[in-house]
Amino acid sequence: MVFSLLAASLMGQNKSAPVQFEWEILTQLPLAENSLIQPGLAGSFIGLHNDALVIGGGANFPEGPAWEGGEKVFHDDIYVLVKNSDGKVSWVDKQSLHLPFNIGYGVSVTTPEGVACIGGMDGESLSKKAFLLRWNRQNQEIEVEFLPDLPVGLANFAGGIIGEVIYVAGSLEENERKYFISLDLKNRSQGWLNLDPWPGAARTHMVGVVQNQGENDCFYLFKGRMKTDNAVSKLLGDGYVYNPRNQSWQSLSNGPNSSGDFLSSAGTGIAIGANHILLLGGAEGFLLNELESLSAEISNTPDNVKKRRAIQERDSIMRNHPGFSKDVWAFHTITETWVKVGQLPSGSQVTTTALLWDNEIIIPTGEISPCIRTPDILIGRTIQNLHFGSLNYLVVITYLLVLVMLGFYFSKNQNSTNDFFKGGHRVPWWAAGLSIFG
Numbered sequence: 001m002v003f004s005l006l007a008a009s010l011m012g013q014n015k016s017a018p019v020q021f022e023w024e025i026l027t028q029l030p031l032a033e034n035s036l037i038q039p040g041l042a043g044s045f046i047g048l049h050n051d052a053l054v055i056g057g058g059a060n061f062p063e064g065p066a067w068e069g070g071e072k073v074f075h076d077d078i079y080v081l082v083k084n085s086d087g088k089v090s091w092v093d094k095q096s097l098h099l100p101f102n103i104g105y106g107v108s109v110t111t112p113e114g115v116a117c118i119g120g121m122d123g124e125s126l127s128k129k130a131f132l133l134r135w136n137r138q139n140q141e142i143e144v145e146f147l148p149d150l151p152v153g154l155a156n157f158a159g160g161i162i163g164e165v166i167y168v169a170g171s172l173e174e175n176e177r178k179y180f181i182s183l184d185l186k187n188r189s190q191g192w193l194n195l196d197p198w199p200g201a202a203r204t205h206m207v208g209v210v211q212n213q214g215e216n217d218c219f220y221l222f223k224g225r226m227k228t229d230n231a232v233s234k235l236l237g238d239g240y241v242y243n244p245r246n247q248s249w250q251s252l253s254n255g256p257n258s259s260g261d262f263l264s265s266a267g268t269g270i271a272i273g274a275n276h277i278l279l280l281g282g283a284e285g286f287l288l289n290e291l292e293s294l295s296a297e298i299s300n301t302p303d304n305v306k307k308r309r310a311i312q313e314r315d316s317i318m319r320n321h322p323g324f325s326k327d328v329w330a331f332h333t334i335t336e337t338w339v340k341v342g343q344l345p346s347g348s349q350v351t352t353t354a355l356l357w358d359n360e361i362i363i364p365t366g367e368i369s370p371c372i373r374t375p376d377i378l379i380g381r382t383i384q385n386l387h388f389g390s391l392n393y394l395v396v397i398t399y400l401l402v403l404v405m406l407g408f409y410f411s412k413n414q415n416s417t418n419d420f421f422k423g424g425h426r427v428p429w430w431a432a433g434l435s436i437f438g
Contacts, residue, residue, distance in 0.1 A: 020383040021328065021361070023345045026089060029055070029365050029375040032077045033095035037062070040365045040373030041075065043104035043156075045133070046353035047115030052092075052135040053081040053357060053377075054115050054142070055364055059104040059123070065371035067315035072371075074102040074123050078142055080135060081377070083358075097142050103127060107159035107168050107208075108353045113185060116147065116166055119154040126153025130183075148191040152179060156266075156351075158208025162217045162244055167195075167210075169219075171202035173227050178202045180242070198240040198249050202226050205351075206236075207269035209277045213333040218243045220252075220277060220333070225265040225285065231296040235263040235285035241333075253336040262338075264325065268354035268363060277331040278341070280363065281348020283324050291317055291370065321369040323347020349374060 031038050041058030048054070056078040064070035078097035081089050099117075106120025106127065114132035121127060130147040150168075157170025157179075164185045171178050178197035184190065198221055206224030210217055219242040225233040239252040267282025294314040301307050326343040349366030356362070361380035368374045 021342050021380045022383050023378060023380050026362070026377045026379040027081065027091070028377065029079060030091045031095075032075065035062070038375045040368075040375040041104075042351040042365070042367035042373050043106070043120070044352065044365060045099075045103075045106060045108045045115060045117040045120075046355065046364050047108045047110040047133070048355060048357060049110070049114050049133065050135045050137050051083060052137070053355075053362065053364065054133050054135055055079045055081075056099045056115075056117065056133060056142075057103045057106075057120070058365070060373045061371050065318065067318055067371070070371070072123065074104050074121075076100075076102045078133070080142070082137075092140060094140065099133075100129075100131065100144060103129075105155045105351065107154075107157055107170075109159050109161050109166050109168075110355060111161055111164075111166070111185060114143075114145070116159075116161075118147075118159060118166070118168055119150055119157065119170070121153075121155040126155050128153045147183065148188055151181065151192055151194065154179065156204040158206045158221060160208050160210035160219050162210055162219065165244070167208075167219045167242070167244075169198065169206070169208055169221055171204055171226065173204060176202040176226060195247070196249065198242070199251060200238050200240055201234075201236060203236055205265040205283075207264075207267055207279060207282075209269040209271050211271040211277050211333050212275055213241065213243075214275065216243070216245055218333075220269075220331075222269065222277075222279065222331070223264040223267070223282065225288075227292075230293075232289050232292045233265075233285065235265055235288075237261045237263045239331075262327075262329070266350040266367075267325070267348060268350070268352060268366075270354040270356060270361060272330070272356075275333045277333065278354075278361075279329040279331065280354055280361075281325050281327065281344055281350060283350055287317060287321060318370040321372075323369050324350050324367075344378075349376075349378065 029038050039060050041060050044058030045056045059072050059074045061070040062073055076099040080092040083089050102122050103120040107118040109116040114134040118130040119127050128149040132145045134143040136143055154170035159168035166183045169180045180195045180197040181192045183192050203224030203226045207222045209220045222239040225235045227233050240249050242249050263285055264282035268280045270278050272278050294310045297310045298307055324347045328342045330339050330341045347368050349363050352366030354363045363378040
């Protein structure tokens, strides 16, 4: 009991991260079919199947950023990264792998049956389509199986899988309507089921992660943003958890000691260990709001002089954008607290999907500043902090000394095996119960 209390006190006072991360570039996205450069992609479908990393679709600016006249292009290319017998990785040399259509900014969920690709957009409309991508190692081919359509087209939303049930949460900017729906992969004929949405504000560009909260796996929904009437986004810092056992949502604590009131959108999240969720980077929103205000001014002002000035200012911000947040935050699902555990080596890759591949964090491609993507596939490896510390040694030594003193004191009353094993039947029931509980 003494040791437990002291250890708990130590853990509460220790602000350093128990785990550190070492980041490096694993590889880079190869050239697409009939392409001379690979600028990278944002909003791709990303997942694992048959021990292969599958990346499909997404959007970029192949002819240059918007301030140079480039336009956003949506793609259907599929890239497959496999691990070789020597532990190194290589891209499957096939440029003939394609999605059924050009699409991006949907939800990717890795399932035992394949990578579930859900919703998204093509630059003109939101998609209701959902399908599985399977990697056939023997034939070196991607197999596509369509799933039931969504009840409504969604993009820039979040999802995860608990058991065989896929859950997705999203909102429509046009009316701020919230959707929380599920699909049972073992009972696909019933289609997507409408569930009660989270109790907080409508949002897009949020993070959704499945993790255990001490009893069972739950769906966690964090952060995000939503455009207001003046076309400027309001960034959100709250979070919610959905428990499939009682089919209900609960607001996550966000008090003064939780450190969880930071704002973020379009970042990546991943479950780590038994009860932690990592939130990797994201857009903090300050420059985003400036760009949105300038875009609204450009669209609404009839004054050509003001319009040109706003265009120049907007393009200057995008051209000199410093990148997105590098912060890595850890959320503990039992204590419901946030702790900053480090930083990414450079600005974060947003509008992408982070995943665990053989216990290593993989962050493929993504957007690193407005209109700019990266072809880098980032890998993060954990470095365990093995330093025990003088205070921890003091606790252990004190605990052992207390045990020795207790043993010496009570040994004077031991005259038989009955005394040694059963305390001479002198131990009261409540003391025995506390001992067993301890």
